Amino acid sequence: MSVLQKPTDFTSDQEIRWCPGCGDFAILAQMKKLLPTLGIPPEDIVFVSGIGCSSRFPYYLETYGIHGIHGRAPALATGLARMRPDLQTWVVTGDGDGLSIGCSHLIHALRRNVNIKILLFNNQIYGLTKGQFSPTSPQGLVTGSTPKGTVHEPLNALSVALAGKATFVARSVDTNAKHLGEVLRRAALHRGSAFVEIYQNCHIYNDGAFDYAKNAKIKANHVVELNHGEPLIFGTEQDLAVGLNGPRLETIKQRGGEWADKPLIHDETNQDSSLAQMIAQMRHPEMPEAIGVFRAIKAPTHNDLMPDQSPTTKERAKRLKKQLTSGQTWTVA
Amino acid sequence: MTYVVVEACIKCKHTDCVEVCPVDCFYEGENMLVIHPDECIDCGVCEPECPVDAIKPDTEPGMESWVTLNAELAAIWPVITEQKDAPADAEEWADKPDKLALLSRNPGEG
Ligand SMILES: Cc1ncc(C[n+]2csc(CCOP(=O)(O)OP(=O)(O)O)c2C)c(N)n1
Numbered sequence: 001m002s003v004l005q006k007p008t009d010f011t012s013d014q015e016i017r018w019c020p021g022c023g024d025f026a027i028l029a030q031m032k033k034l035l036p037t038l039g040i041p042p043e044d045i046v047f048v049s050g051i052g053c054s055s056r057f058p059y060y061l062e063t064y065g066i067h068g069i070h071g072r073a074p075a076l077a078t079g080l081a082r083m084r085p086d087l088q089t090w091v092v093t094g095d096g097d098g099l100s101i102g103c104s105h106l107i108h109a110l111r112r113n114v115n116i117k118i119l120l121f122n123n124q125i126y127g128l129t130k131g132q133f134s135p136t137s138p139q140g141l142v143t144g145s146t147p148k149g150t151v152h153e154p155l156n157a158l159s160v161a162l163a164g165k166a167t168f169v170a171r172s173v174d175t176n177a178k179h180l181g182e183v184l185r186r187a188a189l190h191r192g193s194a195f196v197e198i199y200q201n202c203h204i205y206n207d208g209a210f211d212y213a214k215n216a217k218i219k220a221n222h223v224v225e226l227n228h229g230e231p232l233i234f235g236t237e238q239d240l241a242v243g244l245n246g247p248r249l250e251t252i253k254q255r256g257g258e259w260a261d262k263p264l265i266h267d268e269t270n271q272d273s274s275l276a277q278m279i280a281q282m283r284h285p286e287m288p289e290a291i292g293v294f295r296a297i298k299a300p301t302h303n304d305l306m307p308d309q310s311p312t313t314k315e316r317a318k319r320l321k322k323q324l325t326s327g328q329t330w331t332v333a
Numbered sequence: 334m335t336y337v338v339v340e341a342c343i344k345c346k347h348t349d350c351v352e353v354c355p356v357d358c359f360y361e362g363e364n365m366l367v368i369h370p371d372e373c374i375d376c377g378v379c380e381p382e383c384p385v386d387a388i389k390p391d392t393e394p395g396m397e398s399w400v401t402l403n404a405e406l407a408a409i410w411p412v413i414t415e416q417k418d419a420p421a422d423a424e425e426w427a428d429k430p431d432k433l434a435l436l437s438r439n440p441g442e443g
């Protein structure tokens with residue numbers, strides 16, 4: 001057992017295959033800073049991924065890693081977390097991997113509250129396969145496979161996670177180092193399924209997709225940071241806020257230093273996810289987009305709910321045999 | 334790992350590198366730029382942008398002293414996020430060897 005101390009201790013010997021300038025580098029850098037602070041030996045950490053540029057993440061960390069099959073990382077990780085609760089299990093997926101082919105695996109892993117931390121790198125494009133639209137591509141995006149622009153409404157990653165009843169739901173931005181570091185730390189410490197959407201710039205096929213949320217000059221007017229117990233205030237002058245008007249959210253403005261309408265106060269522990277859904281659905285440019293922890297609630301994990309179902313391998317084989325021959329079976333002639 | 338700015342940048346300062354860095358980790362001195370080693374995410378996008386080949390990965394041999402110098406100066410110089418015109422005599426200095434003695438520790442405008 002060894003506890004590593006420095007980010008470089010978690011650097012593997014693999015040559016990085018991402019394009020220069022890719023946002024994935026920024027996420028990797030934050031992960032390398034986080035891991036040594038957790039006090040978990042590297043041999044007790046596993047990164048499971050699917051397929052995509054994002055899914056190459058496990059190669060670049062000096063921990064265990066599984067480069068799985070397309071969209072199936074949550075299923076693989078569920079099995080691992082079930083049988084090896086002593087490990088810290090992370091999943092790295094992309095908007096294609098996690099929300100196209102793997103969308104149902106994602107939802108059900110969350111619904112079961114498996115003790116895994118899922119990071120979805122959202123670059124609104126299929127990067128690895130050279131730039132086709134993904135389920136999160138904004139409507140009208142011209143890509144290699146949509147020369148006249150995409151026609152459908154995009155999926156909202158956090159809406160999916162909240163619908164899946166994830167007990168921890170957060171969003172951050174690849175190059176917002178401090179924010180991302182803190183969100184990853186919170187996810188690492190969460191007991192149960194944690195889901196983090198990370199806005200990630202694909203420098204080659206969808207460059208600048210999140211400029212409004214990254215450009216230091218303008219982002220204050222387009223991004224609102226969620227902090228538990230605090231109002232949703234934003235803007236370069238901190239004079240804008242998100243308020244609840246009947247059944248909808250709207251942007252409100254301070255006048256003469258006073259709020260005519262009350263800014264919404266964030267409560268990440270709310271069992272009811274309706275407000276979190278509304279906040280997740282705020283979209284640029286009509287509304288500011290929210291980053292931070294949307295929801296963090298305590299609930300029994302998948303393993304907690306099946307305490308008597310962790311038998312030894314031998315017992316499992318015996319039980320399985322008994323189960324398979326326990327009536328409800330017949331021989332096909 | 335980090336990328337570092339080395340000697341060739343001194344008195345050259347084209348600042349092409351600054352435009353492309355996704356995390357704004359270039360810091361400006363009077364006649365050189367440096368990279369903040371703790372902020373650089375190793376993305377490598379700046380390396381080919383530099384017209385005088387002054388940006389190197391710290392994995393190249395002989396980089397230790399440059400990493401130290403970049404770290405030290407990044408802590409005291411202001412961040413630079415937008416490209417500026419290169420000094421008028423930049424071309425003259427581009428290929429000159431042994432410029433380290435000319436390095437000014439004074440901060441740039443940022
Ligand atoms: C079963 C299967 N179907 C399709 C593919 C082709 N494929 C590879 S990666 C990918 C999408 C990747 O997109 P995303 O998850 O957004 O990752 P990115 O490369 O953008 O990080 C697809 C469709 C595949 N590898 N396997």
Ligand code: SF4
Nearest residue numbers: 019022053127202203
């Ligand atoms: S194609 Fe896009 S997402 Fe993939 S490595 Fe290159 S920049 Fe990153």
Ligand code: SF4
Nearest residue numbers: 342346347348350383
């Ligand atoms: S482009 Fe090269 S020479 Fe110019 S400022 Fe950047 S590192 Fe220095």
Ligand code: SF4
Nearest residue numbers: 354373374376377379
């Ligand atoms: S390698 Fe990337 S992060 Fe580092 S200085 Fe260059 S552009 Fe910036």
